[in-house]
Amino acid sequence: MAESPLLSSDRLRFFFSRIKERLWVKPLVLGVLSVGGTFLAKLADDAGLSGVLPDVTLESVESLLSIMASSMLVIATFAVGSMVAAYASASAGATPRSIPLVIADDVTQNALSAFIGAFIFSIVSLIAVQNEMFDSAGRFAIFVLTLLVFAIVVITFVRWVDRIARLGRVVNTIEQVEKAAGDALDRRRHGPTLGALTASLHQVEGSGVLVYSSTVGYVQHIDLGALQSRAEAHNCRVMVTALPGTFVSAGQPLLRVDKCADGGVEEEENESETFKPDVFASAFTVSSNRTFEDDPRFGLLALSEIADKALSPGINDPGTAINVIGTMVRLFTIWQSPLKKERLQAITYDRVSVPELVIDDLFDDAFTAIARDGAGMVEVSIRLQKAFCALAEAGDKAMAAAAKKHSRMALNRSKHAMSLSGDIDAVVRAAAFSAR
Structure with missing residues (x-):
C-alpha cells in the first residue's frame, strides 16, 4: 500500500x-x-x-x-x-x-x-x-x-x-485578519480542489459508503495524500463532503467512498485488508475551533464579525465597518484576479474529488451580517452598495451575480430600516444597477 x-x-x-x-x-x-x-x-x-x-x-x-x-x-x-x-x-x-x-x-x-x-x-x-x-x-x-x-x-x-x-488595536487586527484571509483565498484559488478532482458539493448520487467523524467539531485540515493512498489500497474513489471549516457531527459525513468499476469497498470482505471507515476519517483533523490557513471563509467571517461588533449600539463605530467593507473588496479582488500559471496546483490526487468554494457562500460570510446590522445607517449602506457595484464590475460573472443578489437584499433591508426618504433615495442611487 x-x-x-x-x-x-x-x-x-x-x-x-x-x-x-x-x-x-x-x-x-x-x-x-x-x-x-x-x-x-x-x-x-x-x-x-x-x-x-x-x-x-x-x-x-x-x-x-x-x-x-x-x-x-x-x-x-x-x-x-x-x-x-x-x-x-x-x-x-x-x-x-x-x-x-x-x-x-x-x-x-x-x-x-x-x-x-x-x-x-x-x-x-x-x-x-x-x-x-x-x-x-x-x-x-x-x-x-x-x-x-x-x-x-x-x-x-x-x-x-x-x-x-x-x-x-482594531485597525491592526483587521490588517492581520486581512492578510490571513488573503493568503488562504490566494492559496485556494490556485488550487480550487486542493490538487484533487472537482466534485459538486451537493452531489448525492451513488451508493457509496458515508464516513462520519467520531469527533464533533470543525474540520481544520484534510490530508489528501493519505486519502489518495488509502483509496488506492482499497481500490475505491473518495468524494470529500466536508471542506475545512465545516462543522461535523454524528449526522454530517466527512466523505463518501465509492467502489471502482472493477471492485473495491464491497469486494474487500474476501481480502486480507478489510474496509474500515476510520482509516479514511483519520485523514481529517477535527477540532473545536476553526483555523485561517485552509479555511478562506473563516477569514471573511472574522472580518464580518469585527464590522458587526462595531455596528452594535454599545460601540457605534460605523467607520470601522466601512473600513472592513473596503477590506472585503480588496479580498474579493484577489479572488478574481488573473491566476499565475507557475502557482497553479496540478491534479495529483486522481482518486479523490473535492468541491470548489461557492462564491455566493463567500458573499454570505462577508456581507450578510454587515448588511443586516448596518441597514439603518446611511453611510454604511451607501458604502456597502458601492462595494457591490465595484465587485459586479470586476469582470467575473459568478461574482457579479452574487454582488447583484446581495445588493438587492441589502437595499431591501435598508428600505425597511430607514425612515427618512432622503436616506433611502441616497442608498437607491448607490445601488442603481441592481434596482433596474
Whole structure:
C-alpha cells in the first residue's frame, strides 16, 4: 500500500501554523540555545586561545551578567503583561476569532523569546563564571556573547515597543485578519480542489459508503495524500463532503467512498485488508475551533464579525465597518484576479474529488451580517452598495451575480430600516444597477 509521505509540504505547513500559535515554543528554543551558548564559550579555553585573546577581568563579566539577569526578568514580566493586555483588547474590540493571529505575531513572540533567552543565558553564565568554569579565553568569549545578547535585546526591544503600541488595536487586527484571509483565498484559488478532482458539493448520487467523524467539531485540515493512498489500497474513489471549516457531527459525513468499476469497498470482505471507515476519517483533523490557513471563509467571517461588533449600539463605530467593507473588496479582488500559471496546483490526487468554494457562500460570510446590522445607517449602506457595484464590475460573472443578489437584499433591508426618504433615495442611487 502506498502511504502518503509523513512530512509532506502541506502537513508541514499545517503543523508549523499550529506551532506558531504556541507561546512557549520560541522561548523554549531560545532558552536551550542560551544554555548551549554558555558551554560553547568553554571551547575557547579548550582551543588554547588564552594567550591570543585579551584578558577580561572576572568582576566586569560578573557585573554585566548580574545587570542582565535582574533587568531581563523585569522586562520579560512586563512583556507578558503587555501581551495579555493586547490579547484582551483584540478580543473585546475586534473579535475573539482573531486571537490566534495576534498570538502568532512574530515580532511579539521574538521579543518575549529574546528577553527570556537573555535571562536564562545570564543566569547560567553567571553561575559558570562564579564557579571558575572559564579561564581567560572563556571569560572573553562570555564577555563577547554578553555584549551580543545585549545588542540583540536592545534592537528587539525597540522593534517590540513599536509593535506593542499597535498590537490588539482594531485597525491592526483587521490588517492581520486581512492578510490571513488573503493568503488562504490566494492559496485556494490556485488550487480550487486542493490538487484533487472537482466534485459538486451537493452531489448525492451513488451508493457509496458515508464516513462520519467520531469527533464533533470543525474540520481544520484534510490530508489528501493519505486519502489518495488509502483509496488506492482499497481500490475505491473518495468524494470529500466536508471542506475545512465545516462543522461535523454524528449526522454530517466527512466523505463518501465509492467502489471502482472493477471492485473495491464491497469486494474487500474476501481480502486480507478489510474496509474500515476510520482509516479514511483519520485523514481529517477535527477540532473545536476553526483555523485561517485552509479555511478562506473563516477569514471573511472574522472580518464580518469585527464590522458587526462595531455596528452594535454599545460601540457605534460605523467607520470601522466601512473600513472592513473596503477590506472585503480588496479580498474579493484577489479572488478574481488573473491566476499565475507557475502557482497553479496540478491534479495529483486522481482518486479523490473535492468541491470548489461557492462564491455566493463567500458573499454570505462577508456581507450578510454587515448588511443586516448596518441597514439603518446611511453611510454604511451607501458604502456597502458601492462595494457591490465595484465587485459586479470586476469582470467575473459568478461574482457579479452574487454582488447583484446581495445588493438587492441589502437595499431591501435598508428600505425597511430607514425612515427618512432622503436616506433611502441616497442608498437607491448607490445601488442603481441592481434596482433596474
